[in-house]
Amino acid sequence: MKKIVLFASGSGSNVENIVQFFQGKSNVTIAAVLTNKRDAKVLDRCNNLKINCLYFNRTAFYETDCVLGILESLRPDLIVLAGFLWRIPLDMVQRYPDKIINIHPALLPDYGGKGMYGMRVHEAVKENGETETGITIHFVNENYDEGAIIYQAKTEVVSTDTAEDIAHKVHQLEYEHFPKIIEKLLSARAVH
Numbered sequence: 174m175k176k177i178v179l180f181a182s183g184s185g186s187n188v189e190n191i192v193q194f195f196q197g198k199s200n201v202t203i204a205a206v207l208t209n210k211r212d213a214k215v216l217d218r219c220n221n222l223k224i225n226c227l228y229f230n231r232t233a234f235y236e237t238d239c240v241l242g243i244l245e246s247l248r249p250d251l252i253v254l255a256g257f258l259w260r261i262p263l264d265m266v267q268r269y270p271d272k273i274i275n276i277h278p279a280l281l282p283d284y285g286g287k288g289m290y291g292m293r294v295h296e297a298v299k300e301n302g303e304t305e306t307g308i309t310i311h312f313v314n315e316n317y318d319e320g321a322i323i324y325q326a327k328t329e330v331v332s333t334d335t336a337e338d339i340a341h342k343v344h345q346l347e348y349e350h351f352p353k354i355i356e357k358l359l360s361a362r363a364v365h
Contacts, residue, residue, distance in 0.1 A: 175359045176204040178249040180257035183291075185215025187255035187276065187347055192222050194352035201359060204247045209234065209259055235262055244269070251359060254313065255351070258290055263315045273313040274358070276351050278343045280325055281309040285318030295339040303330050306339060308346045310354050324354050 177195070181188050188206055195201045205225040208215050219226035233239035241264065244252070254261075254275040261273060277285060277294075284294045284306075298306045307327040312320035326349075328342040 174199075175201045175250040176248060177201065177355065177359075178204050178244060178247055178252050179206045180252065180254045181206060181208050181213065181215040182210050182258045183213055183215065183256045185213065185218040185256070186344070187351060188215050188224075189218045189222065190348045191253065191255060191352050191355065192224055194356075198356075201356070204249060205243075207240065207243070209257070215256075231259075234259065241265060241268060251355065253355060260287075260317055261313050261315070266313060266315050271312055274323065274355070275311055275313050275318075275320070276347055277309045277311065277318050278306075278340075278347070279309065280305070280307045280327065281311065281318050281322060285309075287317050289318070292336060292340060295336040295343065298330060298339055299334065299336045302332075306330050306343060308343060308350065310351065323358070324350065326350050 179188050179191065192203050195203060203224055205227060206215060206219050207227050207229060209229060211228050216226055216228070227243065229240050249272070252269055252273040254273065266273065278291070279285065279294045279298065284297055305327050307325055309322055310324045311322045314320040326346045328346055330339055
C-alpha cells in the first residue's frame with residue numbers, strides 16, 4: 174500500500190480531485206492532508222470526504238520538528254503539494270529527497286518563484302501576451318519552483334482570454350494530469 178500526504182493552503186479543489194481519483198484503488202491511500210491555514214476551504218472538503226486533515230502554524234513548520242514528526246509517523250511514499258504556498262524547509266527536503274512534488278500553474282521556468290501563484294501567474298501570462306501556458310509538475314527543492322521538472326502540459330492562450338479564462342484552462346490541465354502523474358510516480362517506483 175502506497176501512502177500519499179497532501180499539503181494545501183486554499184480551497185482544496187486539487188486535493189478533492191486527487192482523493193476522488195484514488196478512491197477505490199486498493200494500492201494507494203491518502204494518509205492525511207496538512208494545511209497551514211486555519212480557515213482553508215480544504216478543511217471542509219476533507220471533512221466531507223472523510224479524510225484526515227491537520228492544521229499547523231508557522232512555528233510548527235519552520236521552528237520545530239512538529240510537522241516532520243507527523244510525516245515520520247505517517248511514513249508517506251509521496252508528499253504532494255496541491256496549492257501549498259509556503260517554501261518547504263531544507264531539513265524536510267533533505268529528509269524526503271525526490272519524494273516531494275508540486276504543481277505550478279505555468280510552464281516553468283517562466284512565471285515561477287516567490288510570490289508567483291494563483292491569479293498572479295495568470296494575470297502575468299495575460300499581461301505579457303503569451304500564446305500558451307500550462308502546468309508544471311516538479312520535484313521540490315529548497316527554492317520556490319526550481320526542482321527538477323517531471324511533467325508539463327500546455328494549453329493555448331488567445332488574445333480574448335481573460336486571466337479568469339486562463340485560470341480555468343490551467344485548472345482543467347491540473348485536474349486531468351496531476352493524479353495520473355502521481356499514480357505513475359508511485360507505480361514506477363521512481364519515488365524511493
